[in-house]
Amino acid sequence: MADDKLDHMQAQVETLENGRSSSLGLDAPHEAGSVQLLDSHHVVLVPTPSRDPKDPLNLPGWRKNVAVLIIGLYSAIAVLATGGMGAIVTQVRAMYPPEDQIRVADLLTYPTLFMGIGNLLAMPLCVAIGRRPVFLLSLLVLVASGIWCACSSSLSSHIAGRNILSLAAGQSEALVAFMVQEMHFLHQRGRAATWNAAIQGAGTGAMFVATTYLVPAWGMRWWYGVITIIDGVLLLAAFLLVPETMYDRILEDEGNPSNETKVARVTTKTNLTLDPDRYGARTWRHDLKIFHFTPRWSETWIFYKVAGQSFFIPSIVWLLLLNGAFLGVYVFHSSTFAPVLLGPPYLFKFEFLGFVQLAIVVATFIALPLIGYGSDWIIKLMSRMNKGVYQPEYRLLSVILPSIIAVVSCVIYGQTAQHPEKWSWAGIVIPYAAGFLAFMGANTVAITYVVDSWPAEAGPMLLVVAAGRGFISFGLSYAMVPWVEKNEYDGSMRDLAVVCGVFALLGIPCYVFGRKMRVWSQKRFWSPA
Template sequence: MHTQHDAKPDAILVEDIRLGQDDMKSQSSLGGPQLFQNDAVVLIPTPSPDPKDPLNLATWQKYSIIVIVGVYSAFAVLGTSGLGAVYPYVMAMYPPEEATRATDLLTYPTLFMGIGNLFSMPLSVAVGRRPIFLASLVLLLASSIWCATAKSLTSHIAGRNIFSLAAGQSEALAPLIIEEIHFLHERSAKISWFVGVQTVGTAVMFIATTAMVPTLGLKWWYGVIAIVTGVTLIAAFFLLVETRFDRPVDADGGLVHLQFDQQGNVDPKGDETLLYQVTTRQNHVLQPEVFGPRTWSHDLRIFHFKPDWNSTLTFYKETIYCLLIPNVFWLLLLNGTYLGLYVYQASSFAQVLMAPPHLFTSMQLGYVQLVQVVDCMILIPVLGYGADFLVKTMSRWRQGVFLPEYRLIPLAFPAACAIISAVLYGRGAQHPENWPWMTIVGPYHLGYFAFIGCNVVSIAYCVDSFPRKAGPLLLVICAGRGFISFGLSYTTVPAIATLGYDGAMNIIAIVGGVLAIFLVPAFITGAFFRRLFTNRFFGGE
């Protein structure tokens, strides 16, 4: 099986590059790996000649994995947050005295998504990504059937909490899988495609929810989720391979020390040590005769590694270290603030638009949600391909050397969108008689774009900064904001009642603006904190 990269769609050949120590020191002194070599993009991490390396997957299979993970995430998000669109119908299912407790159907899922990440991410390190992802799909399927057949509110709440445990992997494990099958220079674009599939799927099903629940009932809504989850489980079993791969540490810098025999084949017992590098202008020849071929029996195995339970404790320790990295903690706060903006707007836009003078119907609210597709049309080219183009351009300007801080520059765009969104939405919601309905709909989608844009930038930056700690970093950013969301869900109504829409939105705009200013010191200090934590806490990896 051959992989496909930017310049050569047929196959990619291995070239052995002898680089002197002076070249290595030059790269190190510039502060980052060499992304360009002779005007060609260096593939980072360096792909192995082993056909079973997930970086060597065919392009069609990589996109299949993006679609599978994206569809799973879309219906996971739909199941946890979609009830808000039809909440009056849900309330009507239960006696009036249970109305207060019925709000647990909306508030607890975000908490349990965060808890799910706390357990699943360390387990994915101990046993592999594939078994945890498949187990999540099985649990998602079983819990959706549970919710569809629940006879009481208590059972319904319990089923949704279990559903949310399984849905949590859409936040951290899903982008980790996408990151592990792609190279540094293409990560923003591929993460954007994943977010795009997720967003489009959720938006389309949101409008379907507003039509389905009033006519067919909540049972069939969960039934559709179960059916799609079952199909996704089958597709994942056959196409989503294990993406964890143990590769040399120096592969993260684009150069790998390998032993070769006299015929030029990779051989651990070979007499000659060479620095091995692959670029988009070189062909990469796989060596199944040395490492063994990638076969269906290999891909379909559930477990590929002997469980390493001690690694779970190491994972939690490294998660704490990652939380202490100033730039990572800043990104967590930024993600939490933009998520807070989206939570406040998502929790209130329906009641604002359905009340006079706008008088929207439930179906019209569904169409409003469908406009999130436009967010993806902006996200993928601007913060996906645009960010990767910016990274390559700035690396060329700096003698071909890549710095993770290049990833932070596009963050200015969603930051500006968040501030504009908060200010306009607050005024349109507080004084609907003076502002058109677009003052609600436009800022609502602008706020969502700010959140997902910040998410894409944060994931790419953190993974590029500490490639060996991608799991703990994603847990901090993705699961951390889930806990923030849970806290915000309880403060939405009281804050609006006390401060008004404009007061609550002004506070978020100010906090978001102040945090955005830290983009400049984060860009300047990123290399310092990266070296500090790599050498002092992460063993120099």
């Protein structure tokens, strides 16, 4: 009797994956993302978990947490390897003769470009063959390219090795976010994404501190050596503990309820019994397999097609620009804070620069309750006010605080950098951390909103946001020096503050008309023939 009831619960007429909502009591037949999140006083599990033990949604909590930890540490070490050279650029310059000094800048600027290219190559591949093989391959390439950089004997070889390394590090943006989302239900995605970002931020900050001591003592080659050793350990841990998160989520036809039948929904209070006899048990042998799917190469073309179509959706373009602007703030701060603090009147010692990165660690743990858990709390509150129905636009409310923080941090940083004699060093350090917090908030909102709104097309759209902001960052890194020379710190930061403010205000029409954009995009691009 209990099994029959659970089978009845499993026979959902509609799930988040196929983006339809008519059976959930909603009016729009093609309204992707709108789902019943609350049933009476309980949270409905969206997507609906199957009774398959191999469903990533059915992973035990400890497996999900360990996977998020490994993925977050991978992201941290990827960010360190590609962006951590800014704090030790003086030591890097000392490694090469005067005629190579101009090209040393390529070690700092090219990584963001190649991270974007890495996303363009890897994200379609993860749809064709699965997330796990692409993730493991990325770690393997990080290990190989780290050895290459450590053993490079010329600047050209060093640049080439870092470019390959950056291709693999690019998956720290879109792919890992996709994997984290696929293991969690809708009402958990905000906190899961922020935990991933917090682990990344804390890990990167701690390694930044270590970098300022490791490089002067052991040299640049051992910096790569330590990074490569950590990547090797993460590769082994990922092989053992990070499962495949792609899952063909189809509707079970058990029970086949008629239109008149009221379908019970699986909630957080449902005692869902798994069915290993029918689906097969989740075993270590199964989890350790690298390839779980027959390659679907045709999916790569569809992936790029959907990515191109995404540029016609205003809310996706807005998320790309917002993320690019907030990332620009962080790039500006991270590229300029060292010269300001090393110069008068602050005269920081070089090793103190690493401790500035601890402000990033503090920012990550502030972001967890405010952005992560706060975002999930907001969507439950708004859904309760909307008779239990969740609209993805509720996620956009979480960008209000990061937007205010971004604008204020720009103003304070610009004034402090331009007039250091009038401001404390905290006017550099605190806005630096605040800028990172703002970017983390915009990134979390983008990931959760895209996955919730267009679940079936989320991969290509995450690619647009992640790769697009990487290219924006690359352009900003090249424009940084002439920008500051022309407008000085206060003028440059004022310009960025205006840009961030304008893009943040564009979130208002995206919130108001977001539902219509989702319905229009589904009918225009992805409705079945």
